[in-house]
Amino acid sequence: MSEAQIKSLEDQFEARIARDEKIEPKDWMPEKYRQTHIRQMSQHAHSEVVGMLPEGNWITRAPSLRRKVALLAKVQDEGGHGLYLYSAAETLGITRDEMYEQLHSGKAKYSSIFNYPAITWADIGAIGWLVDGAAIINQVALCGASFGPYARAMVRICKEESFHQRQGYEIMLTLTRGTQEQKAMAQDALNRWWWPSLMMFGPRDDESPNTAQSVKWKLKRKTNDELRQQFIDQTVPQAELIGLTVPDKDLQWDEEKNRYNFGKIDWDEFWQVVKGHGPCNTERMTARVSAWENGQWVRDAAIAHADKKSKELNKAV
C-alpha cells in the first residue's frame, strides 16, 4: 500500500470514530490503534487476574458465611472479567499465551494498587469500596470505547461489578458500627487505601502524554484528572456518612467550583510501585508465575486427553 493510500484509510478511520461508529476486529485500523488497544486491554485483564490475589487470602478468613460467599463470588467475577478482556484483546491478533508471557516477564503492567497488601479484614471492605469504586468510574467511561469487543466487555463488567463496591461499603459500615477497635480498623484501612486509590486514575493530565490520542480514539472518554475528581466528589460524602475521615488535611469543598479541592498526591510513590518497588510486587508475580508453571501439566494433560478422544472418534467413523 502506498503512503497516500494509508493516509486516506487513516482519514476514513478517524472519521468513522468521530461519527461514533464502532470498530470491529476485522476492520482496517492503524497499527498504532491495534497496539495501543492490545496494551490497554491486556493490562486491564492482568489487573483483574492479579487483583484476585490480595483478596484470595481472606476467603478462608472471612468473619461469616455471608461475607465468605460474597467474597468468593467477587473473586470469581474478577477471574471472569480477566477472561472477557483477554478474549477481547485476542481478537486483535495476540495470543493468550503471549499475553501471559508479557505479564510474567514484567513487560506488561497491571494496576499498581494490587501491589499493596491486604493486612486486615477492613482492607477487604476498603478494596471493595475504594478500589472497585475507582475501577467502576474508569470502566463506565470505557463502555463507550470505540473498539466494539472492549466496549462490550466493559458493559458486562460494569453490570457485574456494582455489587463489589456495595459489599465493600457494607463491610466498612458494619465495622464503623462495631467496637472501638473495629472502627479504628476501618479508619486505618481507609488511611492506607485512600491515596493509592487516587493514583489508580494514572498520572496527572499534563504528565500523561498518550491522553490526547486515547481521547481522540475514544479509548478514553474522560481524562485521568476528570475521573479522579469524580471519584473524590462521590466518595468523600460516603466516608462522612459512616463517620470515617478521609486522610487529607487539605481536602476542602469548593463552593464556587462545586467540587472538592484535595491535597498533593505522592507521585514518587506511584512511580516507585509502577517500577516494581511496591510492598508486594514480587509476591504477586511469584504467585502468578508459580500458578502458571505448576498448572502446565494440567493444561498438557487436558490437550492430550482431547487429542486421544478425537482420534478414537475418527477411528470409529
Next chain:
Amino acid sequence: MKKEWPLWEVFVRSKNGLEHRHFGSLHAADAEMAMANARDVYTRRNEGVSIWVVESKHIVASNPENNGELFEPAKDKAYRHPTFYDLPDDVKHM
C-alpha cells in the same frame, strides 16, 4: 509440550422464545470443557437457559473489505420496504 487450548465461541439463549446470541469466547481443551467453562464464565447470574459452544475455527466470517459488493446492492432497493408504495391515507388495514 506447550500447546495452547483452542478458542471457542459461546452462544447463550437467555430465555425460551429468544434466539441464542453470541456472548463471547473462551479457551478449552475440548467441547466438554468448553461447555463447563461457558457455564462458569457467562452464566453466573441466570443469564441463560441454553448454551452452544463451537470451536472458533469452524466459523466462516465475511470480510469487511467485501462489504461493498455484499451489502451495497440492498441499499437502492427501497421497493422491498412497505413505505415505498404510495397509498391514500384513509385506506385501512394495510
